[in-house]
Amino acid sequence: MEEFASGKKHDKISIDESGRYIIYEKYIEFRVPMSATGQKVEKSFQEISEGVQLTNVVRDFNPITSPGELRFFSGILELQNIIEKVKENFDDIVDRQQFFFEFKGKLNDLWKISKGREKEAVVLMEDAVKDLRSERLTKKKLKALERAIKILRTKIDKEALVEIDKIFLDARIFTIPVIDKLSEMYEMYEDE
Amino acid sequence: MKMNKLFLDTTIQIDKIFAYEREKILDYIENKETATSTYVLMEFNRRILKDCRYIHELLKEEETVGDVIRRINKLPKKWEGKKNICISILAAISDTGDLENKDRTVIRLKRFIDRQLKKQFFYGIINIVDETKCDLARESVVEKNDRYFLKTTCKQGEMKCELENFVERNKNEFEDILNGLKLEETLDERLENACNSLEEILNEHEKAMGKNCNKILGDCIISIETPKNHKILTTDHHYELICKHIDRDPLLFQ
Numbered sequence: 001m002e003e004f005a006s007g008k009k010h011d012k013i014s015i016d017e018s019g020r021y022i023i024y025e026k027y028i029e030f031r032v033p034m035s036a037t038g039q040k041v042e043k044s045f046q047e048i049s050e051g052v053q054l055t056n057v058v059r060d061f062n063p064i065t066s067p068g069e070l071r072f073f074s075g076i077l078e079l080q081n082i083i084e085k086v087k088e089n090f091d092d093i094v095d096r097q098q099f100f101f102e103f104k105g106k107l108n109d110l111w112k113i114s115k116g117r118e119k120e121a122v123v124l125m126e127d128a129v130k131d132l133r134s135e136r137l138t139k140k141k142l143k144a145l146e147r148a149i150k151i152l153r154t155k156i157d158k159e160a161l162v163e164i165d166k167i168f169l170d171a172r173i174f175t176i177p178v179i180d181k182l183s184e185m186y187e188m189y190e191d192e
Numbered sequence: 193m194k195m196n197k198l199f200l201d202t203t204i205q206i207d208k209i210f211a212y213e214r215e216k217i218l219d220y221i222e223n224k225e226t227a228t229s230t231y232v233l234m235e236f237n238r239r240i241l242k243d244c245r246y247i248h249e250l251l252k253e254e255e256t257v258g259d260v261i262r263r264i265n266k267l268p269k270k271w272e273g274k275k276n277i278c279i280s281i282l283a284a285i286s287d288t289g290d291l292e293n294k295d296r297t298v299i300r301l302k303r304f305i306d307r308q309l310k311k312q313f314f315y316g317i318i319n320i321v322d323e324t325k326c327d328l329a330r331e332s333v334v335e336k337n338d339r340y341f342l343k344t345t346c347k348q349g350e351m352k353c354e355l356e357n358f359v360e361r362n363k364n365e366f367e368d369i370l371n372g373l374k375l376e377e378t379l380d381e382r383l384e385n386a387c388n389s390l391e392e393i394l395n396e397h398e399k400a401m402g403k404n405c406n407k408i409l410g411d412c413i414i415s416i417e418t419p420k421n422h423k424i425l426t427t428d429h430h431y432e433l434i435c436k437h438i439d440r441d442p443l444l445f446q
Binding site for chain 2: 111119120123124126127158161162165166169172174175176177178179180181182183184185186187188189190
């Protein structure tokens, strides 16, 4: 039985600031056969995009080459949209909680479809927000999350993750869990 | 003495990354002239980085996080400390609701070993003291076939550090510490051992290298290598007893 990867058809397309990615908005769901790769994927897009001149754009600017990668990238854009909503509703503690909780849930969705370095990026983001409650969220921390997503929109490599580490630390967002009294334990068992 | 020059020892470096008070520590050292040393880095690597590497190896070998926990729990009693530390680390980094799945745990550990621990060690640090020219601190983690390798111990006769010269240069301060500690009414086991090692190395400086350097004399070496115009920021109360006999000032972070 043919397996399908679900994706999205986007009506509104714009180019990311870096020039490397296309931003798709206002989408409808579609499915691509898993057997489709490379040109076939682009062709599938063209077939379902009806009139939207997607093929050239994909070829010129977008390094996305598989349905999985596309889904991950769409997920990052959704994260960005949710963060935007958190920002817009920052002064309403109830709405802030709703959207920030949604953000955490979206990360879990993203984990399920991510691969390789994408997984590293998702776990880093998950660890950043794991112990961050919406009521304790500051504008500085929110800004840091926004900057991290912006980086992930353009690249997901070691350099990007190092940059995000620094952004988080500067905003006092910790991605390493607390292990309290660890230094004491080391002092205590020094002779082993 | 101005409070704006701080030397971070190994305990505070670990707490800066892992303790509940880490945000306070980072805020405290911000905008201060901070220093640490290659010797402190060596101690840091030998403790936390080495253990993360060990847990990563076990995760490679065992099927699940649960299996690794069970294996660590069976460590012989002489490694009780290692057991407690490794279980604490694993408990913190694994998804406790899903001990069968080790994916996230492995990703986190790799992240720590690959970049985060070392980067965070140097975060907020301006100057690096290199009085001992510790050779182990110059070792980096090497990744090969998804396994990590790190040299964390050295043997007498094989070291390239300058600890022997360091003892020679600072002989008087080592003597002051030894004589001062001897006058204390009570010493705990750690400082008793330090006294024995101090006597040994003052007779033969090269004996400061190897196990003495690694395990027994650490606090004394760090106290002496700290620039005189810096306070030693630490959570280890032993520095109070050591530093009062030389011209150094510890600042216990609480």
